[in-house]
Amino acid sequence: MNICVIGSGYVGLVTGSCFANCGNNVTCLDIDKNRIKSLKKGKIDIYEPGLSDIVERNFNAKRLKFTTNYKEAIENAEIIFLAVSTPPNSDGSANLDYIKNATMELSKYINNYKIIVTKSTVPIGTTYLIKNLIKSQTDKEFDVASNPEFLKEGSAINDFMFPDRIVIGTHNTKANNIIKSLYEPIIKKGTKYLNTSRKCAELIKYASNGFLATKISYINEIANLCEKINVNVEDVSIGIGLDQRIGSRFLRPGPAYGGSCFPKDTRAILATAKKFNTNLSIIKSTVKSNEQRHKILLDKISKILNNKIKKKRITFLGVTFKPNTDDMRESPSLKLIPKLHKSGAIISYYDPSGEKIDFKKYKNVNFVNKISNACKNSDLIILHTEWNEFKNLNFKRLVKKRNFLIYDMRNIYSHKKMISNNLNYFGIGR
Numbered sequence: 001m002n003i004c005v006i007g008s009g010y011v012g013l014v015t016g017s018c019f020a021n022c023g024n025n026v027t028c029l030d031i032d033k034n035r036i037k038s039l040k041k042g043k044i045d046i047y048e049p050g051l052s053d054i055v056e057r058n059f060n061a062k063r064l065k066f067t068t069n070y071k072e073a074i075e076n077a078e079i080i081f082l083a084v085s086t087p088p089n090s091d092g093s094a095n096l097d098y099i100k101n102a103t104m105e106l107s108k109y110i111n112n113y114k115i116i117v118t119k120s121t122v123p124i125g126t127t128y129l130i131k132n133l134i135k136s137q138t139d140k141e142f143d144v145a146s147n148p149e150f151l152k153e154g155s156a157i158n159d160f161m162f163p164d165r166i167v168i169g170t171h172n173t174k175a176n177n178i179i180k181s182l183y184e185p186i187i188k189k190g191t192k193y194l195n196t197s198r199k200c201a202e203l204i205k206y207a208s209n210g211f212l213a214t215k216i217s218y219i220n221e222i223a224n225l226c227e228k229i230n231v232n233v234e235d236v237s238i239g240i241g242l243d244q245r246i247g248s249r250f251l252r253p254g255p256a257y258g259g260s261c262f263p264k265d266t267r268a269i270l271a272t273a274k275k276f277n278t279n280l281s282i283i284k285s286t287v288k289s290n291e292q293r294h295k296i297l298l299d300k301i302s303k304i305l306n307n308k309i310k311k312k313r314i315t316f317l318g319v320t321f322k323p324n325t326d327d328m329r330e331s332p333s334l335k336l337i338p339k340l341h342k343s344g345a346i347i348s349y350y351d352p353s354g355e356k357i358d359f360k361k362y363k364n365v366n367f368v369n370k371i372s373n374a375c376k377n378s379d380l381i382i383l384h385t386e387w388n389e390f391k392n393l394n395f396k397r398l399v400k401k402r403n404f405l406i407y408d409m410r411n412i413y414s415h416k417k418m419i420s421n422n423l424n425y426f427g428i429g430r
């Protein structure tokens with residue numbers, strides 16, 4: 001099939017390269033000229049394991065093309081995926097400007113029947129908006145469908161090729177059958193396929209992210225209680241998770257949820273609920289709990305340092321919101337580091353995905369390109385992100401100072417072992 005994917009970021013590039021890998025002819029389109037120029041040279045500016053291999057393979061096989069030219073990309077395509085960003089407006093609702101601009105542009109080149117599919121996370125009713133925009137531009141035949149994406153950064157290729165489910169929202173069987181046939185190689189491997197109305201598909205995406213965010217906030221709050229009553233939250237997580245009605249995933253406490261999806265999508269579903277005069281009080285509490293979480297962590301840091309943060313050398317190991325991605329969007333470190341810096345701490349950080357532009361404006365926040373150099377003079381090491389290379393460190397060799405402290409925000413290390421090795425070690429909820 002001939003496919004066009006509009007937007008070549010995390011979702012668009014993964015979608016395009018995976019569909020090409022299934023034997024389709026895919027054109028990935030973006031308005032970012034530099035991104036497309038780099039992609040044509042085989043350079044990918046996104047850190048995502050396995051992505052460069054699959055892009056290179058399919059580019060060389062001429063199944064995957066990159067362009068900034070809408071005419072060329074749209075005229076040949078049978079299915080057009082919209083994978084552009086939907087960032088939050090100041091009131092939390094999704095900003096649909098990118099969707100609208102892409103829709104207006106693609107409308108000009110609809111020359112025969114096409115299906116336009118939203119892969120971006122969009123508010124309930126967006127497929128109607130797209131339909132009406134296109135209708136105002138052309139009288140050619142087309143359908144609009146919703147196909148929310150559930151991939152996770154860091155394991156995006158695997159998530160795309162082996163998803164738990166594929167959700168397609170359509171209003172007729174013609175569009176449904178065509179989209180389903182595109183997904184047939186994935187469905188054949190056993191993935192569950194769900195055909196719903198378009199509004200339902202849109203809501204499934206938001207309701208899923210709202211639920212997962214709630215699960216994370218829930219265990220984070222249980223971890224707060226564990227610290228007060230001297231119970232290990234890890235045992236509690238196991239005990240809860242063994243109940244099959246609950247399940248064991250997303251029950252690991254940490255700094256706070258971040259990334260480009262959960263914070264944005266929880267706020268967006270609240271904006272939708274407000275529009276329809278419905279009180280989603282549980283998601284409201286989740287958002288509040290998550291937004292306040294950095295205060296609890298900062299209090300703990302202050303307590304660990306005997307209320308003396310000024311001039312203390314603090315090392316962050318990892319600053320991204322999770323491992324195996326370079327994505328800094330809504331990472332908890334974006335709140336923690338500036339606050340500690342304001343309190344007079346001298347901060348070094350190391351992240352395998354490199355230096356971050358977000359911290360360049362702070363005088364005493366410096367990127368160090370080696371774990372050992374970052375830790376050498378540290379008073380406090382904060383394990384912020386669970387990258388594999390932080391999982392087996394010999395802290396006593398890394399740090400030259402005596403009496404340094406470790407705050408493991410991901411509970412990577414065994415509390416018992418660290419204490420028996422005479423390390424000043426603190427975890428979350430234990």
Ligand code: NAD
Nearest residue numbers: 007008009010011030031032084085086098102120121149
């Ligand atoms: P991104 O910012 O990485 O990529 C978006 C791309 O769209 C950019 O390259 C941008 O230049 C391009 N773009 C914007 N307007 C355009 C236009 N008019 N024409 C062509 N290209 C245009 O965003 P992302 O993380 O890939 O997210 C895309 C959508 O997918 C969002 O709605 C997001 O909520 C959703 N989503 C993201 C993830 C994730 O983990 N990142 C997972 C599931 C769903």
